Structure formats: structure tokens, C-alpha cells
Amino acid sequence: MRQLLSSLEKLNPDERERAATRFIRKLAQSDDAEESIRRQIYFALIAPGLSIIDDVIGHSMTNPSVLRESVAVKLEELLETRVMRTDGSGLDLNKVLLYSPIGWAKKLLAMSLDRITQRERMAYRKFNDQVDLLTIPDTISEISFTDSTDEFDGDLESSGLAGTRGTQRLRLGAQLLHTQLNIPQIARPELKGDRSRLLRVLREHEDVVLESLDTYHAIASGRPVWNDRDTDDDLLRLWSEFSLLDAERLLNRNPLVIVSIVEAALLQRSRPSRRDVAATKRLVKAASSQPGWSELAGSLVDAWLAEHFAPTNDFNTRSDQETAVEESNKLSKEWPRLVEAAANWPGQPIVVAGADATVVDKWLTSVLFGVQ
Structure with a gap:
């Protein structure tokens, strides 16, 4: 995966798509567990160099940025769901050799773009009508x-x-x-x-x-x-x-x-944007291909955010603050257990075996800074 990401930076758009397609087809034919194959294909499809999400959104929305970000996160979630699905309604690994997986992803997202955009725009307007963004103490x-x-x-x-x-x-x-x-x-x-x-x-x-x-x-x-x-x-x-x-x-x-x-x-640190959180989770999940790590990595990032960051983004007008605080307090209680589990995971995906909470915090912070 690291080799793919580094190679994409040196290629033009057409070459990037061909390189990603070759990589995905090679994955589809590997002997790895199906969950691992699908997870790596998902990571390949959302690689920054491919810009699939941004290409699908295009210039349909340039303001406000928080709305564009919200739509982008929803599209990424949709893509992950369909790639990981094994009930026949998701990505067909047997047909990856016959059609472009990049084209499949773009078509899937384009078909859902209007619906997702409309839903997110309605939610954005509803909550902005209720909250005065200027009444924040300075x-x-x-x-x-x-x-x-x-x-x-x-x-x-x-x-x-x-x-x-x-x-x-x-x-x-x-x-x-x-x-x-x-x-x-x-x-x-x-x-x-x-x-x-x-x-x-x-x-x-x-x-x-x-x-x-x-x-x-x-x-x-x-x-x-x-x-x-x-x-x-x-x-x-x-x-x-x-x-x-x-x-x-x-x-x-x-x-x-x-x-x-x-x-x-x-005070808790300022919460990163939803897109930065999603990107951080992707990179942490990509640190190990062993079964079970992806779920642990997602929970680890959620608990880390709850332990060290504010429950909501400073510009967020959509979340119920009381509910967000309760959820944050609940997740932060899992932080010590998840740190121990991640620090002792086979293969040392977080770099240092037996790392304590401070080391894991610094590692996750460096990952977050890398995507911002």
C-alpha cells in the first residue's frame, strides 16, 4: 500500500488510475483473507492521489466548506460499505479483472451524490437557523x-x-x-x-x-x-x-x-474535521492487515478523540452538545484498554511494542497532523 501511495504522486491522472487498477486487480487475485483484500482495495480507492471523492463532488459545492466536507465523509462511508459488503450487492471481486474498479467507484458515488448532498444541505440549514455562530465567548x-x-x-x-x-x-x-x-x-x-x-x-x-x-x-x-x-x-x-x-x-x-x-x-484540544478524522482512521487501519486490527484501530481513534479532544468541532452546529458529551465520556473510558490492546498487537503496528498512553497519543497525533 505504501508503495502504491508513493508511486501515485509521480504520475499523471491517467497513469494513476491505471496503476491503482493494476494494484487492485493484483489484490483481488491474492490468497489473503477476503476481508483483508476488500479492506486494502478500499484504502486504494480512497488514496489521496486518486482523488475519487473530490472528482465526483467536483465544483458542485464550494461553500460552505463544512457542507462539502460532510458530503465527502458520507461518500467515503458509502464506498467503504459497498466495498466491504459480501452479500452480492457490493464490489464483485471476480469481476474486477473485467471492468475498472475506479470507474465502478465513481459511478456508485455519482449516483448517490445528489441524494446525499440534499440530505446534508437540509440538515446544515436546519441547524444553522437555530444557532448564532457569532455568540461565542472570546x-x-x-x-x-x-x-x-x-x-x-x-x-x-x-x-x-x-x-x-x-x-x-x-x-x-x-x-x-x-x-x-x-x-x-x-x-x-x-x-x-x-x-x-x-x-x-x-x-x-x-x-x-x-x-x-x-x-x-x-x-x-x-x-x-x-x-x-x-x-x-x-x-x-x-x-x-x-x-x-x-x-x-x-x-x-x-x-x-x-x-x-x-x-x-x-481544555480538550480542538476537534479535527470529520474528513481529517476519517483520513486518520484509514491510515491507522492500514498499519496492519491482520484480521481484527481494522475494528480495533477504529475504536482506538474514537477513544483517543474522546480522551483528548472536544466532543464536537468548534464550527459544528449540528450535534446535540449534551449527547456528544455523554458519548465522549463513554468512549474515553475505553481509552486505557484500547491503548494496551494496540500496544501489544502482533507486528507492532503502532511502532513501539508495549507503548503507554502518552506514546500512543503522540503517534496518533503525528498521523492526524500528516493528513491535515
Whole structure:
């Protein structure tokens, strides 16, 4: 599969289709298990170099991009279903030698394009009518881009914050503050449950977070600690990468800056687009052709997203937030078990045998970055 992907980049469109067709026909005649053959054929059909999905969609929709993305994901799901189906209504492996599998895929998707587009457009309009996309808090902008503070040197456009919202805006703004103030990153707790607990503390008692930095500074400088209450050890650990000078530099800033960079560190990461998620799943599934890996890989990515990312995309107006949160919490509970299963899978598809959650997170993050 890697050889096919690398070769497609060097070919023109016609040559790419012929190369993919030869590859698929060779797969169809192999002695591998049928499920593995069909899975690899599906991966070949959605290879970026072939651009089957984009070719079918064409220029029928250029705006909004979220609608185009939604349709593309639905088409990929349809293609996967029909390729993997073995009841006679899907891809016929015996006829792959007689007709073009690329042509078969394009015809299948083209026949369903109008129906899927209409359904997704109706859903998009329905939810956009109910949600005002402009009513999202901009905590960072209130701190960093007013004339009354000097926390950020630059304007909104040059900062990269223009066009962002929600979690993405908060995290990007916090990163800019880290850069401007020349301070290290907050030591983000590894577990979602720990992050959620500290986030609740922050939102209920901002002063406790400010006290934790002051206490950390006192401990680092060797002076007595005069807080009226014991400081949460987990809060103190947030500052573990800070030197005495770093702590002093931050303590001299607007308290809202301190609160915002801690909040940004504790929040779940901004959820990637549905198309990026789908592409990540495809690559992770392609890491091993052994039976059972594809299902495990899909579940692993879902649990990873639940453990480390927000339940919905910042621009998503379609999902029921409460339902999304419940589903995310349910999936994140499977994360430790799935990490262990993937880390010990025969053939080491995730590179490092016996890898822990941190290593698997970094590996999946690198896969995601590779498709974005």
C-alpha cells in the first residue's frame, strides 16, 4: 500500500488510475483473507492521489466548506460499505479483472451524490437557523487585544486568531501569550478526568489558581507560604516547568492572563474535521492487515478523540452538545484498554511494542497532523 501511495504522486491522472487498477486487480487475485483484500482495495480507492471523492463532488459545492466536507465523509462511508459488503450487492471481486474498479467507484458515488448532498444541505440549514455562530465567548481577545493591556504586541489579523472561535481561539491566543511572555507550557495533566476536575475548580474559584502560582513561587524562592487554605497538589504541578523567573514574570501580569493560559491547557484540544478524522482512521487501519486490527484501530481513534479532544468541532452546529458529551465520556473510558490492546498487537503496528498512553497519543497525533 505504501508503495502504491508513493508511486501515485509521480504520475499523471491517467497513469494513476491505471496503476491503482493494476494494484487492485493484483489484490483481488491474492490468497489473503477476503476481508483483508476488500479492506486494502478500499484504502486504494480512497488514496489521496486518486482523488475519487473530490472528482465526483467536483465544483458542485464550494461553500460552505463544512457542507462539502460532510458530503465527502458520507461518500467515503458509502464506498467503504459497498466495498466491504459480501452479500452480492457490493464490489464483485471476480469481476474486477473485467471492468475498472475506479470507474465502478465513481459511478456508485455519482449516483448517490445528489441524494446525499440534499440530505446534508437540509440538515446544515436546519441547524444553522437555530444557532448564532457569532455568540461565542472570546476570552483571549478581551485580554490580549485591547488598548488597556500590553500582553500582546500585534493586531488580530497578524496573530492568526482571525476566523477562529471557541476552543481553537482560546488555545491559539494562549500560545501567543506564552510566546510573548517567554514562559514555558503548563504541565497539562495526562488524564481527562484530572483535567476536567481542575477545570471545574478554575471556573468556580479563579483565585485558587492564582494562589497556586503564588504558592509555587514561594516554594521555589524558599519563602514562607501564607495561604489561608492548602493548595491542591495537582494545581501546583501545573507550574512544574516554570522557573522562579518564569513564575515572577507571570505573577506581574493581568490575573486574567494567568487564568486564560491555565484554562487553555486544561481544555480538550480542538476537534479535527470529520474528513481529517476519517483520513486518520484509514491510515491507522492500514498499519496492519491482520484480521481484527481494522475494528480495533477504529475504536482506538474514537477513544483517543474522546480522551483528548472536544466532543464536537468548534464550527459544528449540528450535534446535540449534551449527547456528544455523554458519548465522549463513554468512549474515553475505553481509552486505557484500547491503548494496551494496540500496544501489544502482533507486528507492532503502532511502532513501539508495549507503548503507554502518552506514546500512543503522540503517534496518533503525528498521523492526524500528516493528513491535515
